[in-house]
Amino acid sequence: MATPTIDSAALTSGAFGPAAALSCRECGERYDLGPIFACAFCFGPLEVAYDFSGGVTREQIEAGPNNIWRYAPLLPVSADVASRPNLNPGFTKLVVARNLGRELGLKDLYVKDDSGNPTHSFKDRVVAIALEAARNFGFTTLSCSSTGNLAGAVGAAAARAGLRSCVFIPSDLEAGKVVTAAAYGGELVAIEGTYDEVNRFCSELIGDPVGEGWGFVNVNLRPYYGEGSKTLAYEIAEQLGWRLPEQIVIPIASGSQLTKIDKGFRELIKLGLVEDAPYKIFGAQAEGCSPVSAAWKAGHDVIRPVKPDTIAKSLAIGNPADGPYVLDVCKRTGGAVEDVDDTQVVDAIKLLARTEGVFGETAGGVTVGVLRKLVETGQLDPDATTVVLNTGDGLKTLDAIEGTTGATATIRPSLDAFRAAGLA
Amino acid sequence: MATPTIDSAALTSGAFGPAAALSCRECGERYDLGPIFACAFCFGPLEVAYDFSGGVTREQIEAGPNNIWRYAPLLPVSADVASRPNLNPGFTKLVVARNLGRELGLKDLYVKDDSGNPTHSFKDRVVAIALEAARNFGFTTLSCSSTGNLAGAVGAAAARAGLRSCVFIPSDLEAGKVVTAAAYGGELVAIEGTYDEVNRFCSELIGDPVGEGWGFVNVNLRPYYGEGSKTLAYEIAEQLGWRLPEQIVIPIASGSQLTKIDKGFRELIKLGLVEDAPYKIFGAQAEGCSPVSAAWKAGHDVIRPVKPDTIAKSLAIGNPADGPYVLDVCKRTGGAVEDVDDTQVVDAIKLLARTEGVFGETAGGVTVGVLRKLVETGQLDPDATTVVLNTGDGLKTLDAIEGTTGATATIRPSLDAFRAAGLA
Known part of the structure; x- marks a missing residue:
């Protein structure tokens, strides 16, 4: 080097x-x-x-700018970072997901929507x-x-x-x-x-x-x-009113994001910014690239690399560097790792869009699909405060839903045609 | 009806x-x-x-949420609007456009970037x-x-x-x-x-x-x-530190947005939220759909409808309902209406992306292209505080730049090939 x-x-x-x-x-x-x-x-x-x-105090943070630099005292950056030309990402919306929660049977669900970032991903x-x-x-x-x-x-x-x-x-x-x-x-x-x-x-x-x-x-x-991913943890906790979620579903590509969100939560506890309450971290993969999920289910602590074959290309890392650390975090916090197939990914993209008006990337389909599967298999507490991440934008993966989404009907421009199509 | x-x-x-x-x-x-x-x-x-x-006071507004509902007292909505399920748009970034300003010769330029909205347009x-x-x-x-x-x-x-x-x-x-x-x-x-x-x-x-x-x-x-567009005016003024820009370039489709931004500025003055200072409003059209610009240049006060033919499809309204009001506003404020052709639109999309990392829609290409033309023709004061709007996202109009943008080089995976391509 x-x-x-x-x-x-x-x-x-x-x-x-x-x-x-x-x-x-x-x-x-x-x-x-x-x-x-x-x-x-x-x-x-x-x-x-x-x-x-x-x-660092909550008040100091709350007085900062509406982007990740409000957490500058917790990041490897200088105190005057906000004054230097950069894209000022972060402080994206934590969506109160009442409709999605109702549909899945979760009482207190939130979507952390990182498609609101400058180039529309985390x-x-x-x-x-x-x-x-x-x-x-x-x-x-x-x-x-x-x-x-x-x-x-x-x-x-x-x-x-x-x-x-x-x-x-x-x-x-x-x-x-x-x-x-x-x-x-x-x-x-x-x-x-x-x-x-x-x-x-x-x-x-x-x-x-x-x-x-x-x-x-x-x-x-x-x-x-990698430290940039900690800001997701800080924002979620602050946006929940300075408390940790009880359950969180995070996508796994290299696995770095998941481990850094865990690091962020632990720092907040250590610094006294949130109460020291238990939280469970769940990792989400697409079945076509699920080496961490496979290891979790087999009870292994090493990851066996795979050749990715999934529409969730932004998560398609066959040999995830931080895979073993992901297993540690999920085990330590009482979470799990789960995967869904490509059909479930597409269904989940549409479910999120239809219920909350959030059009997510395939990675968002993976997390929401896994969220649903975790509910169905009884791995999530339906009453607990739960956060699911959407880390990218549906506009970047239009092809994933293109074959299954389109016009409801095609008609001539007349009221008769409209009525005949059963739309009235 | x-x-x-x-x-x-x-x-x-x-x-x-x-x-x-x-x-x-x-x-x-x-x-x-x-x-x-x-x-x-x-x-x-x-x-x-x-x-x-x-x-309404600045303090009341500043204590509100980071979206358009901070201006609820100025909008046709109830005081508790923020508590009802909605997408919470607005309070998008006002980008300090140092690089673009330097390139165009404008000393104090800002880009109001509405691609940060939930579905990535105003x-x-x-x-x-x-x-x-x-x-x-x-x-x-x-x-x-x-x-x-x-x-x-x-x-x-x-x-x-x-x-x-x-x-x-x-x-x-x-x-x-x-x-x-x-x-x-x-x-x-x-x-x-x-x-x-x-x-x-x-x-x-x-x-x-x-x-x-x-x-x-x-x-x-x-x-x-239509009133929703006033929030662009409020945000720009607040983000400039509660003052109006001296010059602003706004795209024209129906013309409603431009007239409502003017309405918003006048309300802020009337309410004492900003100083009563002069501002000039400039309208921007694509040459292939420029009925308002044509009327402005001919000195007419009526708009002659056209059949649109431009890549800026989000602005392609051939018979803009608010066209005459746009002419009034631009005349009253000392601004102008200008247009650029599709090649200039594409160049401006790339200019904005290259200088500020903001990838705009074709409508953003129109405003930035017109901004450049207004500087070149001496219609803008280079020392005045100037704002240009980007109202949508480049991801939605990829086809506009597809033919003119691509890989710099395609090489084999070797350092020799890299050096040979002149990239070192």
């Missing part, structure tokens, strides 16, 4: 706020904050460790934190490998921040996704190969002098990037 | 908040609040007249107000004619509110738009005919007993519906 260039002056002046170090999730070894992501001793993933001794949260790290490390190019949501989030964030962006996609990506990713005008490089080959190429690039000055949000900036 | 069923008890109990009556925009005749839209004497359009004698604002009126009038079906954004906004709003929805579209609409409109599960009726024929059919339906209990948001609920 190319030697990271770090401006140590920046690092000592509060550039990373309360972040104190990186620590290995496996062996606990600590490292100075830098653009590194794997433990030199055990190759375990590094994550951000904090010094929260300064504390990726804006994680990229915003990675962008701050990139600036701190003096990187001039923001990059990633992607098959969709992430490419747009990186392109848009770099545009606003005035950085170069260069994102890598498989060359067989659908035209619509290519346009969406290319819209922000950064460089978009199509790689002749599978998504796995794109990823391998990116790792090569980071290790080569050519990659100097490049911040790959989901590779060498990954420890910072 | 079928006799409107009005619950007069509801109307006297503050159901419409500060709204006192409907008044004819042409002759000033006043009517009780009801589901009517045209003056019985002169056929002029009716609009909501208010009694603001109760007043239509959620107007539909939310129409929904309240529909509830007050006891309507059970929410309806509209539409070729896109409005159908989704109505379907989603009705779903959340638990009303039936039935929207009418031309049967030759593109598949993607049909899916988007149908996603919310309401009835979607394709009419064999042009958009004009769809509209004529809807008017017939309202006048027939079959249409009893139907609220067409843009027909018999139009006076209420």
Whole structure:
């Protein structure tokens, strides 16, 4: 790997706020904050460790801006982060889902709808934190490998921040996704190969002098990037009136989001911002890419990689890096991991849209489908405060419902035709 | 027209908040609040007249929710509107557009980005107000004619509110738009005919007993519906720190939005919420549907209808009902009306995305394109506080940029190939 260039002056002046170090999730070894992501001793993933001794109050947070920067004191960013050009994601709606709850038999259900983010997926949260790290490390190019949501989030964030962006996609990506990713005008490089080959190429690039000055949000900036998902936990708790949900259903791609939401809840308890009450975390996968669910059901603590085959492409990671940690979290909190097939995903997308007017991505179909299955199989308490995540926008996965959705009737422009069609 | 069923008890109990009556925009005749839209004497359009004698303070507004209901005291809705199931649109971002401003030579430029609304266009604002009126009038079906954004906004709003929805579209609409409109599960009726024929059919339906209990948001609920656009004016002023912009560029479809933003600014002045400072309003059209711009340039005060031919389909109204009022507003405020061709629309969509990370609809391409043209022709003061509206989302009009946007390069997964492509 190319030697990271770090401006140590920046690092000592509060550039990373309360972040104190990186620590290995496996062996606990600590490292100075830098653009590194794997433990030199055990190759375990590094994550951000904090010094929260300064504390933070609800009032401080509530006085902040209506975006993730209201939680700046809990993130690896400087206190003045809100004044720097960025997309200001987050503080998306927590929808009181009375209709969906009634239909499923859940008395106190909420949908955390992240389609309201600037590029309409939760990726804006994680990229915003990675962008701050990139600036701190003096990187001039923001990059990633992607098959969709992430490419747009990186392109848009770099545009606003005035950085170069260069994102890598498989060359067989659908035209619509290519346009969406290319819209922000950064460089978009199509790689002749599978998504796995794109990823391998990116790792090569980071290790080569050519990659100097490049911040790959989901590779060498990954420890910072991942922290962005904690903001989902903070927002849900604040929007519930500073309390934790009793049950939450979260999609699993790499598994990072689920583990970071758990981390966020624990931090809120530790800081005294919410009461220390039990919560159960449930993971949701699509059957066509369900290695974590399969491990959970088999009682294994290792993940057996699969070759993804599902319409929920934004969750289609066959070898999820954080899979074992997901199993830990679900076990520790008394939750579970469940999966639904593609037909159930489509049904759930429509159910959410029909009951709440929220048109979710296929990933939202996975979580709502799993929510329904968990109710039906008695794994959820129908009286408990329950949150389900919609992490993306239905406009990005129109093809998933295209074959099963359309006009109710086609008629001539006359009242007789209208009556004859039985619509009156 | 079928006799409107009005619950007069509801109307006297503050159901419409500060709204006192409907008044004819042409002759000033006043009517009780009801589901009517045209003056019985002169056929002029009716609009909501208010009694603001109760007043409202900045502090009251700032203590309200982060959506349009913070302005409930200025809208035809009850004081407890926020507690009723609805999509809670509005309070979208006012983006400080430093990069775009620098590129165009504007020192203090902002983009009001309405793609952040629940169904990603400003239509959620107007539909939310129409929904309240529909509830007050006891309507059970929410309806509209539409070729896109409005159908989704109505379907989603009705779903959340638990009303039936039935929207009418031309049967030759593109598949993607049909899916988007149908996603919310309401009835979607394709009419064999042009958009004009769809509209004529809807008017017939309202006048027939079959249409009893139907609220067409843009027909018999139009006076209420239109008021939703005032919230853009309120938000812009509040987000600028309670001051009016000196210049604002607004798209023209029917022209209603532009006139209502002017109405909103004047109300803020009258209520003492902002200083009484001059502002100039500029209207933006696509050349392929520019009847208002043509009238402006010719110095006419009537609009000559055109047959639309532009990629900016959400603005493609050939006979804009509020066109003459737009001319009045632009003349009175010292603004202008300008148009750009489809190539300039596409360039402007890309310019906005590349500089600010905001991927706008074709309507956003029209306003940003016109903004640029107004600068180039010396019609804008480069030092003045300027706002440009993006009223919709680029994901809905991907086809507009598809032919001109794509991968920078396609390469094999190797560093040599990467270097050879000149990307290093």
